[in-house]
Amino acid sequence: xxxxxxxxxxxxxxxxxxxxxxxxxxxxxxxxxxxxxxxxxxxxxxxxxxxxxxxxxxxxxxxxxxxxxxxxxxxxxxxxxxxxxxxxxxxxxxxxxxxxxxxxxxxxxxxxxxxxxxxxxxxxxxxxxxxxxxxxxxxxxxxxxxxxxxxxxxxxxxxxxxxxxxxxxxxxxxxxxxxxxxxxx
Amino acid sequence: xxxxxxxxxxxxxxxxxxxxxxxxxxxxxxxxxxxxxxxxxxxxxxxxxxxxxxxxxxxxxxxxxxxxxxxxxxxxxxxxxxxxxxxxxxxxxxxxxxxxxxxxxxxxxxxxxxxxxxxxxxxxxxxxxxxxxxxxxxxxxxxxxxxxxxxxxxxxxxxxxxxxxxxxxxxxxxxxxxxxxxxxxxxxxxxxxxxx
Numbered sequence: 162x163x164x165x166x167x168x169x170x171x172x173x174x175x176x177x178x179x180x181x182x183x184x185x186x187x188x189x190x191x192x193x194x195x196x197x198x199x200x201x202x203x204x205x206x207x208x209x210x211x212x213x214x215x216x217x218x219x220x221x222x223x224x225x226x227x228x229x230x231x232x233x234x235x236x237x238x239x240x241x242x243x244x245x246x247x248x249x250x251x252x253x254x255x256x257x258x259x260x261x262x263x264x265x266x267x268x269x270x271x272x273x274x275x276x277x278x279x280x281x282x283x284x285x286x287x288x289x290x291x292x293x294x295x296x297x298x299x300x301x302x303x304x305x306x307x308x309x310x311x312x313x314x315x316x317x318x319x320x321x322x323x324x325x326x327x328x329x330x331x332x333x334x335x336x337x338x339x340x341x342x343x344x345x346x
Numbered sequence: 347x348x349x350x351x352x353x354x355x356x357x358x359x360x361x362x363x364x365x366x367x368x369x370x371x372x373x374x375x376x377x378x379x380x381x382x383x384x385x386x387x388x389x390x391x392x393x394x395x396x397x398x399x400x401x402x403x404x405x406x407x408x409x410x411x412x413x414x415x416x417x418x419x420x421x422x423x424x425x426x427x428x429x430x431x432x433x434x435x436x437x438x439x440x441x442x443x444x445x446x447x448x449x450x451x452x453x454x455x456x457x458x459x460x461x462x463x464x465x466x467x468x469x470x471x472x473x474x475x476x477x478x479x480x481x482x483x484x485x486x487x488x489x490x491x492x493x494x495x496x497x498x499x500x501x502x503x504x505x506x507x508x509x510x511x512x513x514x515x516x517x518x519x520x521x522x523x524x525x526x527x528x529x530x531x532x533x534x535x536x537x538x539x540x541x542x
Contacts, residue, residue: 181364197411224459
């Protein structure tokens with residue numbers, strides 16, 4: 162009996178430690194105030210393409226960003242209807258990635274997979290139809306590439322990896338010309 | 347009274363064990379979540395909507411928005427190949443073979459993930475700009491002071507810890523679930539040279 166009491170305590174301790182471990186891991190995403198989403202939200206309004214300036218040491222918005230990638234992002238809000246991303250992709254290294262506020266990258270369009278150098282995507286929730294959103298001709302609605310978003314608010318992040326200093330200006334100009342706006346006029 | 351004290355002690359130890367083990371598995375990773383090759387570590391399902399709770403917690407804490415592993419792979423190193431911490435007080439030779447991917451880039455950061463100020467505004471070398479040898483291999487010199495070939499500056503001033511990140515966009519080899527695969531022997535070796 163003298164030996165069983167410490168053993169009981171050890172077992173109790175391990176079970177408790179396990180529960181605390183699980184609770185801590187599950188609670189952490191909600192307790193991390195500075196995740197990627199929280200860092201990008203203050204940079205500008207929703208449904209607007211925001212071009213991030215070339216990185217300066219100590220001024221980066223997120224840790225471990227790439228100095229040889231140019232970034233632009235749109236914080237989309239589908240409450241008023243689908244949102245359209247339009248622009249040109251000068252280089253098939255581009256990556257257009259879609260995120261939930263938790264940082265889940267639920268969809269990515271690699272530039273290399275696009276049929277043409279034109280970027281034209283619509284982001285919609287599962288229950289929104291693009292035809293109803295006011296596209297004039299049904300044929301046009303058929304041609305639009307629609308990305309179904311699991312969230313009403315999220316991020317579309319364009320990454321333009323630089324393939325050499327001479328092409329930097331071109332990539333920056335193309336990012337600047339990219340438009341993010343509600344589909345409904 | 348004695349029992350109460352014992353229970354409090356049990357709870358305190360459990361709290362310490364639970365929190366520290368969670369912290370370790372979120373920051374450092376474990377074989378469940380991370381692939382380790384020499385000094386390099388990569389969170390296998392980072393950014394994936396179906397990732398496990400450890401990976402989700404790691405991602406939330408990191409403050410990053412990585413591409414999911416079916417599109418890109420990220421490998422970080424905070425030690426050299428011998429296992430010693432990377433520091434700006436030492437000089438390193440990073441040497442690796444060609445990587446089978448659309449684009450890759452090797453960058454250096456301080457321990458907070460910030461770029462390191464340097465006069466040549468050089469923070470990384472990517473597949474398009476690194477000077478390579480005829481067989482496709484590259485050598486990058488990570489050092490405070492200018493070096494020939496590919497010089498990746500680790501900054502001057504007070505000694506700082508360094509973190510290297512190798513980002514590989516669109517690896518050409520994938521496993522059955524589409525996750526980009528980088529063969530172990532393709533990751534560069536990090537060899538410490540002189541130290542101050």
